Amino acid sequence: MxxxxxxxxxxxxxxxxxxxxxxxxxxxxxxxxxxxxxxxxxxxxxxxxxxxxxxxxxxxxxxxxxxxxxxxxxxxxxxxxxxxxxxxxxxxxxxxxxxxxxxxxxxxxxxxxxxxxxxxxxxxxxxxxxxxxxxxxxxxxxxxxxxxxxxxxxxxxxxxxxxxxxxxxxxxxxxxxxxxxxxxxxxxxxxxxxxxxxxxxxxxxxxxxxxxxxxxxxxxxxxxxxxxxxxxxxxxxxxxxxxxxxxxxxxxxxxxxxxxxxxxxxxxxxxxxxxxxxxxxxxxxxxxxxxxxxxxxxxxxxLFPRPEALSAAVADIYRSWLRSAGKTGDRCVVECGRLIDPWQVVRAGLVPYWCESSTVRAVTGAEWWLAGSAPFSSVDVLPEPPGLASPVVAGLPQWLAVASFGRRRRAVDRLAARGYPVTGVPTRRATEVLRGQPRDLPAPPPLGVLAALSGLRVGGTPHGLLVC
Structure with a gap:
């Protein structure tokens, strides 16, 4: 370029x-x-x-x-x-x-x-x-x-x-x-x-x-x-x-x-x-x-009043989208900040929930969504270390609590956790972790816009999300 x-x-x-x-x-x-x-x-x-x-x-x-x-x-x-x-x-x-x-x-x-x-x-x-x-x-x-x-x-x-x-x-x-x-x-x-x-x-x-x-x-x-x-x-x-x-x-x-x-x-x-x-x-x-x-x-x-509202609505949309294609929609990955890989998410048939940052507030949003959702068989967590220690940064115990919603698999990435919160990992770390997930191919056919809008209304309205 x-x-x-x-x-x-x-x-x-x-x-x-x-x-x-x-x-x-x-x-x-x-x-x-x-x-x-x-x-x-x-x-x-x-x-x-x-x-x-x-x-x-x-x-x-x-x-x-x-x-x-x-x-x-x-x-x-x-x-x-x-x-x-x-x-x-x-x-x-x-x-x-x-x-x-x-x-x-x-x-x-x-x-x-x-x-x-x-x-x-x-x-x-x-x-x-x-x-x-x-x-x-x-x-x-x-x-x-x-x-x-x-x-x-x-x-x-x-x-x-x-x-x-x-x-x-x-x-x-x-x-x-x-x-x-x-x-x-x-x-x-x-x-x-x-x-x-x-x-x-x-x-x-x-x-x-x-x-x-x-x-x-x-x-x-x-x-x-x-x-x-x-x-x-x-x-x-x-x-x-x-x-x-x-x-x-x-x-x-x-x-x-x-x-x-x-x-x-x-x-x-x-x-x-x-x-x-x-x-x-x-x-x-x-x-x-x-x-x-x-x-x-x-x-x-x-319009979303909080990032958690959009994250929850899109995660619910993914679960419905996967299940409509005959997949379980039963495995979840909680991403954070730059630790994201949408292609590997689709390849593995995962339900993605994205945290804006590693703050207590953002991670609490993930906990509330998981607590109100039908149980997942596995929950993988990718905490992005912010590079600084602060009273507003979620500690590893809170990230472990997020992972604990998995019925059979509960995993917090060890590399991201090592030295957390001051250490750092590149985006490719999300790819390395998600590549280890079993493949669930072929990918579903593309989601329709009407289905997406319906999902945003149904899943987002209770959180204050507005679709117009």
């Missing part, structure tokens, strides 16, 4: 450098595109920066992680040269050049990818994540992060008027990296040209489009000019009040990241509530509806 961009005369940083290597959405895109090519994720060997050097003493590990994060980040000076349309082209070029019977687009979510693979259609994200260098940063300096991010975002938006930039300063998820990079979620405000071309030339005319939106909310400071800012986020496992300077949870988070609560004075603590960072821009949805109307493709919206 980079060679083709150079040969085409494109200047500036290419998408491989712009899109954060550690972002979950990037891994989900890689996994979805491989599954539609009939391939697994055995070649995805990236280790997130925060999980590196885990065997070293903390006094050595922390500065090493900071240096590695700075090297992996995009230099702030390149912000004005980023081309968001080029990123969109890079996204669609992940998929084999053929016609597809539909499309799934929207917020980054592992269950959205599993749903797309069952339908036999691509998944396209409504935005992408960037990590930009912040050489003079500090974990507790949220105001400094905002000032630095505003300058970067200003150059980004000036070069790309059809984007909005949401900055997230979250020591609970990013640990020490929150003091060396600023995290920017770039969301398209209109359907990028590459997506429009994809709908016109690579989706069957009149085929349905599913738009999945994360509807979680969070206090958002929005000074305008296309740049907004939030301290923490729903995926951190904390509540907005936990980012108050008097919070004991915040104190533990900052100390673990080398920060000092006495200097914590984040801007915008009393900001109004808005859609959190994984949401979809309203203009993007309106534009998608207009484009689909022009092409005759029905657009179906799916």
């Amino acid at each position: 980079q060679e083709s961009l150079v040969s085409a005369g494109v200047s500036g940083p290419g998408p491989d450098l712009v899109v954060a290597a550690d972002s979950t959405a990037r891994t989900l895109l890689a996994a979805a595109s491989r599954a539609l090519r009939g391939a697994d994720c055995a070649d995805l060997d990236h280790h997130p920066v925060l999980t590196r050097f885990w065997g070293a003493p903390e006094a050595v590990r922390r500065p090493a992680v900071v240096r590695a994060g700075a090297r992996a980040a995009l230099p702030a000076g390149y912000a004005g040269e980023v081309d968001a349309e080029l990123v969109a082209r890079w996204v669609v070029d992940h998929y084999p050049p053929r016609r597809y019977p539909g499309l799934v687009v929207g917020s980054a979510h592992g269950a959205a990818v599993h749903l797309a693979v069952a339908l036999g259609v691509p998944w396209l994200p409504a935005g992408f994540e960037m990590s930009v260098g912040w050489p003079e940063g500090a974990v507790e300096d949220a105001a400094g992060a905002l000032a630095h991010g505003a300058g970067v975002a200003g150059r980004l938006v000036a070069a790309n008027p059809d984007i909005a930039v949401r900055q997230v300063h979250d020591p609970a998820r990013r640990g020490v990296l929150a003091g060396t990079v600023v995290d920017l979620i770039v969301r398209w405000r209109r359907l990028p040209r590459a997506y429009r071309d994809f709908l016109r030339t690579r989706v069957v005319p009149g085929a349905p489009v599913l738009l999945l939106r994360d509807a979680r909310t969070w206090p958002v400071l929005d000074p305008g000019r296309g740049h907004s800012f939030q301290v923490g986020g729903p995926g951190s496992g904390l509540d907005p009040g936990d980012f108050d300077p008097a919070s004991d949870a915040l104190d533990a988070v900052l100390r673990g990241a080398g920060g000092d609560r006495r200097r914590w004075d984040p801007p915008g603590r009393d900001s109004p509530v808005g859609y959190a960072e994984q949401g979809v821009e309203p203009e993007f949805e309106a534009d998608a509806r207009e484009v689909c109307g022009t092409s005759g493709s029905p657009l179906h919206r799916v």
